Amino acid sequence: MKTDEYKQITNSTGYVSACPLPSPEMLARFYSEIYYQESATKTYQATYSNEELDQKRLRAKLLLHAVKAAQTEKKCNDFLEVGCGEGFVLQAAKEIGFNVAGIDFSSFGIQSFHPHLEEYLSTGDAFELLDNRYDSGTKVDVCILQNILEHVIDPEGLMQRIKAVLTPGGVAAINVPNDFSRMQEKLKDLDYVNQDYWFLPPQHLHYFNVDNIRPFMAKLGFEIVDMFGDFPIEMFLFHPGSNYASKPENGPAAHDARLIVDLLLAERGIENYYRFCQAMSACGIGRNVCVIVRPK
16 A cells, blocks of 8 residues: 555544554565665665764663663663664663663664674564563563554554563663654644655554653553653754755755754763753654653
């Protein structure tokens, strides 16, 4: 199905989903035959600039800073990342002493940038691998899920599995795009964009933001203990000279500007950068939003 053949429906807790949802077979075919092959949706790059690498490491450092701030007196050591991709977070976690493990659909990303981490990686279906961990009694103190929840057919089922493998007092960090946000609504109101460009099924099936992520987590028995955003790149859409939605050729310059400003903001130290990112989510902005949760 093409994107324009899907409808938008709002779920009981306020997040938007694509309708109809694809079958598991259809989704598997999409990822195996289209998603990772076409340049428009390509997830992994062969190389990154020095600034891109620095920014990836900065965001990994920020994530772990937030996780450690959310920990109770109990020391958390066992660390699992679901959808660990290229391994930047796993590497940062290993460097500060976590016992790391990763789950991903393949080892391609890890092999490209952190091949020494492949020994900590399990490949396959995330739902099945989490079920195997639960069945074997393997628990973790920290679980990371970055830009995965919006892709799966059953986000509630995935979060229930994460809850099942957390130790008492354990925390999970969930990062999702901040979609159907107030900023995006304002862009449409002012005619800076003329369509919901962020609505991209079957690539993204569910759409969370700083507001609807709260009742979603509460319904599943999670307490949100922290929330922070990332650079609000969509602010460039408010200026016709930098609007990359109407003029895609503006995209690379907007990307480069985001990197420069993000790294500049972090020059005053990770704690100040962390507070800035918390303020962004409090104001409802940020291209992505990350919540740190623990089971109630």
